[in-house]
Amino acid sequence: MPDKLMTEDEVVAQLQSSMTIGIGGWGSRRKPMSLVRAIARSDLRDLTIVSYGGPDIGILCATGKVRRAVYGFVSLDSIPLEPHFRQARQQGTIEFTELDEGAFYLGLLAAAHRMPFYPTRAGLGSDMLTMNPELRTVASPYPDADGLMEELVAIPALRLDVSLIHMNRADKGGNGQFLGPDLYFDDLFAKAADRTFMSCEKVVSTGSLLDEGTFHTLKIPRLFVDGVVEAPRGAHFTECPPDYERDEEFQREYAATARDPEAWAAFADRFVNAPSHAEYLKRVDERTAERDAGEVTA
């Protein structure tokens, strides 16, 4: 079995500006945040980010990395609207492809299956087609009950140069394991991409993969994974059950910085630009200690 262990910075060294990058997870849930921050502090630019969006899109918008965002929604869950993403949209600083959530799933599925598109009814009658004039419809080749050829939306494959996902456990060969209640679409992100980099809470031996979960949790086989990054609390501040819950208090502070450029600069300098994931965790813990000592009142 190959050894695919690497660091966040080694992952970023494999990326190039103008790439299309898929990010797994959902909203503010199990996002590969240590990889997102590594991109945010890199020289990369003009990225197309494809995501069931949360703070991954928000941080990459706020740090000027995004040329286009492709999403069905962007939300922090407990804070419904992602303020940094909203700002980018309202200031017109990013291009965007806004799709129905289910249509987005079909786009990933088509890419994973190397199909040009998959048909759906989602979008018919709504402004999804107005907002995305490049979307085309196709006529079913089979007549419906009335003998008519039904018109359907052809969701194009969301083919990705690279995907980034975060798992609870993985082995060094790239077999990934989710231990929480929902895989989301991470297996499809891996299959829809030319290359996938996977961070995980903990690297374990292949023989230990079934210690904490049944075989049903082994949904990311190594043949779809090109690099493994061990990043404990790597999804912070998003949730990563059963390892940890969302850091709601930290998320509130992150969200509040959208209202004040100086506050964002300070936040980005301290946390987003922390030179390594280990240093980030140290700063997060220091902040928590400060807060607990009553020095942080916000």
Place this chain on the structure above:
Amino acid sequence: MSGVTDPATLDEICVVAIAETFRGDGEILCNPIGTTPIIGGRLARATFEPDMVMTDTVAFLAANTLPVGDPDAERLIEAWMPYRDIFDLLWSGRRHVVMGASQIDACGNQNLAAIGDWRKPKAQLLGLRGAPGNLVNHVTSYWVPNHSPRTFVPTVDVVSGPGYDRVADLSATVRANHEVRRVVSNLGVFDFANDDRRMQVVSVHPGVTVDQVVEATGFEMVLGDTVDETRLPTDSELRLIREVIDPRGLRRAEFGG
């Protein structure tokens, strides 16, 4: 905290009005989104629609009546339903969603994507979310806690969920699947059960007049010859809402409480 004998308040009347949208649904996924709709859905299943299935708002179908906003409540899990299965299920049509609407028009077109020009919106909202797919696949109802000319508008800025005019020319399958069953607001209950498929008053909540509804609506609301009053919760419904489903009173947050 309200006792069981206190008279029903507006939030509880709205909860029951939302529950009523599910009457007759049978064994489908009852999928209300947001605190007040979730309380309404759970009330419907706990009373007159016991065959419906419901999520725990995470990734499971829970067979017992859960208190809202309590992640530690004990769940009787009957199935695993991660997000991917939700899409597979909704395309099957066996689902009734209650969603919010930042704007809604006379034909039932709903917007939760953006206010202003979507190219560079005055206010970016959630995005299209699942609305385009929901509306062409299964029954949808809407919950609008702030009925005003800014929410009940002549034209929505973005059509997330298409209304009756938008699906009129689509395929027979889409038209058969599409149903905007009801709109529940803080003022009344509305539907589209007329030949023109335009929003009409079903009932006004106790204490609300038809004139108030007309004034708070940015389009011409269709009025019947008689307008009913939204029914009050029964004693057992009040007990379920106050003691079982929402003991912490989270429903009052949308009503400035």
